[in-house]
Amino acid sequence: MVSRVGIDLVPVTESFTPARLRVAPSPTGDPHVGTAYMSLFNLAYARKTGGQFVLRIEDTDQARYVEGSQAQIYELLSWLGLNWDEGPDISGPYAPYRQSERLDTYRPFVDQLIESGHAYYCWCSAERLTEMRDAQAKAKMSTTGYDRLCYGKTRDERAALPGFSETPVVRMLIPDDVDLGFTDVIRGEISAPHPDDQVILKADGFPTYHMAVVVDDHLMGITHVVRGEEWISSTPKHILLYKWLGWDEPTWCHMPLLRNTDKSKISKRKNPAARLVWFKEEGYLPEALRNFLQLMGYPPEDDQEVCSFEDFIADFDWAKVNTVGPVFDVKKLDWLNGHYIRSLTVDELAARIIAYIEAYQINDLPATSRNWRATVTAAVPLIAPRLVTLKEALDKVRFLLLDEVILDEAAVAKVAADVPTVIPVALEVLEGLEDFTASAIQEGLVARLVDECGFSKKIVFGPIRVAISGALVSPPLFESMEILGREASIARLKSFL
Ligand code: GLU
Numbered sequence: 001m002v003s004r005v006g007i008d009l010v011p012v013t014e015s016f017t018p019a020r021l022r023v024a025p026s027p028t029g030d031p032h033v034g035t036a037y038m039s040l041f042n043l044a045y046a047r048k049t050g051g052q053f054v055l056r057i058e059d060t061d062q063a064r065y066v067e068g069s070q071a072q073i074y075e076l077l078s079w080l081g082l083n084w085d086e087g088p089d090i091s092g093p094y095a096p097y098r099q100s101e102r103l104d105t106y107r108p109f110v111d112q113l114i115e116s117g118h119a120y121y122c123w124c125s126a127e128r129l130t131e132m133r134d135a136q137a138k139a140k141m142s143t144t145g146y147d148r149l150c151y152g153k154t155r156d157e158r159a160a161l162p163g164f165s166e167t168p169v170v171r172m173l174i175p176d177d178v179d180l181g182f183t184d185v186i187r188g189e190i191s192a193p194h195p196d197d198q199v200i201l202k203a204d205g206f207p208t209y210h211m212a213v214v215v216d217d218h219l220m221g222i223t224h225v226v227r228g229e230e231w232i233s234s235t236p237k238h239i240l241l242y243k244w245l246g247w248d249e250p251t252w253c254h255m256p257l258l259r260n261t262d263k264s265k266i267s268k269r270k271n272p273a274a275r276l277v278w279f280k281e282e283g284y285l286p287e288a289l290r291n292f293l294q295l296m297g298y299p300p301e302d303d304q305e306v307c308s309f310e311d312f313i314a315d316f317d318w319a320k321v322n323t324v325g326p327v328f329d330v331k332k333l334d335w336l337n338g339h340y341i342r343s344l345t346v347d348e349l350a351a352r353i354i355a356y357i358e359a360y361q362i363n364d365l366p367a368t369s370r371n372w373r374a375t376v377t378a379a380v381p382l383i384a385p386r387l388v389t390l391k392e393a394l395d396k397v398r399f400l401l402l403d404e405v406i407l408d409e410a411a412v413a414k415v416a417a418d419v420p421t422v423i424p425v426a427l428e429v430l431e432g433l434e435d436f437t438a439s440a441i442q443e444g445l446v447a448r449l450v451d452e453c454g455f456s457k458k459i460v461f462g463p464i465r466v467a468i469s470g471a472l473v474s475p476p477l478f479e480s481m482e483i484l485g486r487e488a489s490i491a492r493l494k495s496f497l
Helices: 004-009 033-049 069-079 103-115 126-138 155-159 209-219 229-244 276-281 286-297 309-314 330-343 346-364 372-386 390-401 409-432 438-452 457-469 477-484 486-496
Strands: 020-023 052-055 119-124 164-172 181-184 188-191 199-201 224-228 251-255
Touching: 020 033, 020 224, 033 052, 033 069, 033 224, 033 251, 033 276, 033 286, 033 309, 052 069, 069 276, 103 119, 103 164, 103 199, 103 209, 119 126, 119 155, 155 164, 164 229, 181 229, 181 251, 199 209, 209 229, 224 229, 229 251, 286 309, 286 330, 330 372, 346 372, 346 390, 372 390, 372 477, 390 477, 409 438, 409 457, 409 486, 438 457, 438 477, 457 477, 457 486, 477 486
Parallel strands: 020 052, 224 251
Antiparallel strands: 119 164, 164 199, 181 188
């Protein structure tokens, strides 16, 4: 006999059945940040359970297909380190992973649904459907949607009526008593509105999203469908297809949509940050964006906002996901980006800044800055403490790359009165220095101008800073002078004088 105590003492170890998850973007433009957000959660659970994460390209809507969009999906998810185990570019046991290459796969299932009476041909022309919808709207009908004019008719019977189109579509015959409720892993029991007789095969022979997604998720062994909450209304249709085809449903999980600070849904039209590539263009680090998206799923325990992907996976739990749309606050991302920037070694940060300039700012470099990479690398320790994005780096070091400094007039006006007293003495000091290092420059200038001549530091270093950097606020002055070198520093002071 096992005592109660004995049972309680058995250690509880979490064990998971390896799950298969997927992200299924449609290549209809440059990728939405939501694609990365969904990928992150799908991948986290796949890794947590020791399963697989699949990338599938859903390109059945030929009218919305955008050239180059797929390449961007691969590039940006890879940039974020959200790597897939199977996908169109790397293949896998369920290839092909691009729906346009799987058209032959869908057709037999459509035929099966027609034969079993769950689907029917519809020959209504686009004009007739528009007229039907307008009439429904005008009559303020409570149930709208397809009126089933074609249902139960042969082609010839239907051809005798108006609004006939030679190439039919196939529609689902949605039963009146369709079950609209289902269990969602983060929302519990939910229900969706009654669907229309959904088209599953289009006139061009392509399946619609609804047909293709169900067939592919089933054939690819997907165990958890994790997607945005905008798909909740589609789920009863998908559940019907699973039932009619005799397949087990996956586990459903509808993630909350990301929201703008005014709580509206984040869209590419209104918010540049809805475009995934925007973060790369703006100089955010992929690790910062990934961490930021993690925080969008659920607030951290113990306020520990900085969290590696490994730690996120280790503690991952659907139950923690907030169903209220998380607010996309770029200020938080700025803070995280600064944190990750300062976690890099000087060499790593320099390499990232250089790669960023090469990709996005090469034409903004001063024309004469031949050795710009070395100068940027030398300046990294100076600018790192206040750097928020990689994009800002070039402007912060620009004064070191220019042949002649660009003077800020307001700054010049502020220091002008002290120039004749300070600069000639400073020049003497600099010309006489043995080593032109930051510490020697600082010691020399302080000893002579502050200690000997009795000027205040503000009076001394204002004019020198403006002469060297062009502005009253700049990266550390003596280090900047060391990077510029003796000749260039002296030249700047002379021309300023
Ligand atoms: N192709 C759909 C999209 O673009 C996928 C939706 C789903 O995950 O089922 O978001």
